[in-house]
Amino acid sequence: MRKPDANGIRPPQDVKGGDVRAFLESLTGPSRGNVIWLVDNALTVSVSENRALSLRLKDDNPPHDNDVAALQWAGDGYSITAFSGNKIWVNGRLVSSERLGHGDMIEFGEKGPMTRYRICNHLFPTHHTVEDILSDAYAYARSSRRPFAKRMSGALRDSGRRLASQTTILFRITVLAALFLIAGLVYLLYQNDQRLAESIDEESRKIEAVAVMLAQTREDALTPEDLNALRNAFENQIISTEQRLGTLEQRAGAPTRVITASTRSVAFIQGAYGLRHIESGKLLRHVLGPNGEKLQTPFGQPWIEPDGTGEPAEFQFTGTGFLLEGIPLIVTNRHVALPWTSADREKALKAAGLEAEMLNLLAYLPGEAEPIEATLVRYSETADLALLSVDANRVQGLGLPLSDAAPRAGEEVYLLGYPTGLKALIAQAGPGFLQTLEKEGTLNFWSIASRLSFEGKIQPLASRGIVARTSPGSVVYDAETTTGGSGGPALNRRGEVVAINAAILPEFGGSNIGVPVSGLVALLGEVEGQ
Template sequence: MRKPKVSDMIPSVNGGEGEVRAFLESLTGPSRGNVNWLVDNALTVSVSEGRVLSLRLKEDLPPHDNDIATLQWADDRYTITATAGRNLWVNGQKTSSTSLNHGDMIEFGEKGPMSRYRLCDHSFPAHHTVEDILSDAYAYTRTSRRPFAKKMSGALRDGGWRLASQTTVLFRITILATLLVIAGFGYLLYQNDRRLAESIEQESRKIEAVAVMLAQTREDALTPDDLSSLRDAFKNQLVTTEQRLGTLEQQAGAPTRVIAASTRSVAFLQGAYGLRHVESRKILRHVVGPDGENLKTPFGQPWIEPDGTGEPAEFQFTGTGFLIAGVPLMATNRHVALPWTSGDREKALRDAGLEPEMLRLLAYLPDQTEPIEARLLRFSEAADLAILEVEPSRVQDLGIPLADATSRVGEELYLLGYPTGLKALIAQAGPGFLEGLEADGTLNFWSIASRLSTQGKIHPLASRGIVARTSESAIVYDAETTTGGSGGPVLNRRGEVVAINAAILPEFGGSNIGVPVSHLRALLEEVESQ
């Protein structure tokens, strides 16, 4: 279908019929977007006080005060001439008269408006091409005499309006669809970035929480203040293990040989576990600075990451275990052998995408200068018990027999263990050992235990208690102990294990809970049946 000719649609200015030779398209001012068709040979151009551009035949008289230029057709082109006393700019150059070429930019007067001159192909220009619109915007910014910021904003505003209103419907739909796709991708990218930022923040909080937990598990790591407190304790005549055993014998009439024989089989357990990142299968390690020092987070906690290059982050712990007579096995609490199962720690680690892994577990026995490597063999699902495997050659002729009968209310019991861990052992070792630590500056979790063992200064503490209540699942007694004593044997007057110390109840006058020895016997039967 042919495009309609202007002669078919628009009457000539003088009332006759004519063909459009060219047109002026207003780019600025109130007439922005309007087209003035150039049909006749001689025309007068006027600009009203409101900056509206209009045309009339040149012979129309009288002249108007708003006349600003004339257009004269000759030699297949229009020549524009400024009216006397009026200013005219063509392509940014001030002129009094010039022949117009296709695409020229004309600025009428000091305040415009600005129009684009175009020759016409005698067909009605129903739509503008994108090239024309962009060309007009470029020509406007190049030739306009307005400040740069204003002409740039004007070009963007007017160009955008023309692209939206003067192009073909198909082009506008295409542009709209493209913009919607871009907006959709932008929204998806924003959502992904937000989720990624939330994930990073969540992982940072998890790592920070793990770092706090790491710091909390280092209660056995000694500080100079701890050494100072121990020195004060020596000044207050802290009793040694032998003195405590002597006092215990005087108060309870317990045979020294029973406690002494049991003491040799009660081990100080020292261990550390690490955390493995489930997704990457990497173990959490310390982040090391340029100087080789372990870095800390802004909150003062150890900085640990799966991609850290330092040593694995150690979650250190201590406890008590004892050898069982007749088998090369050691009994302790489940929460000592699997320390990450205490409280809600295991769930917190699982939610953080981490799984615990034992790095090292050592058992120090009295009268032995070297520790024994221990390994978890089996633990009870029903009771707080675990059995450790140790090297048989290191535990020959050691072990405490297990009682056959359950303790009765009012029966006297004796508890052996290592409450408060390294601090109590240093206190027992005496002032000389403490002075050696201060002189060497040795405060390492592992080296202190090794030094105590080498010097034969690892011995359990003993306390006496009375059975307050018994049941199939627990024995309650009032023997004095504290953290670190978990896993120690609870003995009757015959030196037999009647319970395994498991929990402290300070709100009930220092009472403790032990797991009855019947549960340990059941666990041993499971091991033997394997």
């Protein structure tokens, strides 16, 4: 066996199996973290001026000034006795002599150091259990007489150090693996939060896009409030905006020939488009409740999702178009044939990751009981114009001729169209028609138009105006119209199309802007060149 170490205690390497009785672990002071093995029967404990703890065999040397206590083996454990003039605390209690138990906290003197006493059950402890380490930290925090903040920081610091250095390799590997796992979970949670934030942002953009589309739909679709207003107008015999438009010959004595010859070629356009989610490729559909009802968002908008189980969400619109003479094509505005491209709608759709798709596009002609399906052929990149193809067999003998020259300022023009859409048509049909619809319960965007057509009540409204200005890109005139009249023909006295109505300028006394017929001729040239 090797000689005792500087403390007078045999090193653990020299201790034979069964010789180790207990140990002291310093928790504070310069000796913090050091373990002193207790092997011999009688030991003297010394504390230096810098609070370093040391032990030696009791009979090896004469007493020192720094000696504070004696440890004596008593069969199954050690007893500690304070030397005269020294103070010792065991588990926070001042004692002069005490039989030590496993786990006791010993504090030597007013300023420490503090140690933890453990019995080894005659086995050499190469590692400490987590329970022991945490128990030490708790006992230290509870029994130490140091300030609370220092007690807690010391307990946390020492328990962390001991967990990292005095536990088994397997435990440390397990802890590292757990830390890596926690770090991985934190990263996954962060990624999930990012995706959730992006999803919320995308959802908000989608809601914004849908709101923009619904704003236009509300202008064209019938609402219960619109029908109530029409009913009240009929009951009170009030002449509504739609009725005041009247036909041209009733209001201004315009040539009956032009109106009569042109009316059957002016189409009422009715359509609806949906929104497709680009990433999933799915159309947005209504989300249904448990009873099959269409649900709404907290903002009062329809709740529509790519994975909705209801019908595709429809964004409805109406407009005006006219047939070309000798060609089975309907002319209208680009913003009528592609309503999602006007204003800020296209930008809102792109930001929301959506694209519009036409679901249904119909053209109703005066005198025809059934609508004609229409398909977009081409639209102009520079002018507000679009061409729709229709069944040639359904439009034989119809169509308007085009003027060879632009109108001059001061010339009269006659504007045909369907301003305010279905509202004006119901107003023209009279109170009896509205009562029939209400009785049958067919107050539906599609069914109303179908019933109007079947009963021969689809007729364009006409108004007269004077050309104020003509330029290569526009014709400005004051013929009266409103929303829904876009795409209608502006005719000269010979019944030739001189412009295609495109926009209203209410700030200029109700003036309207039309696309010159030269723009239409250029677009037709593009189609022929295909």
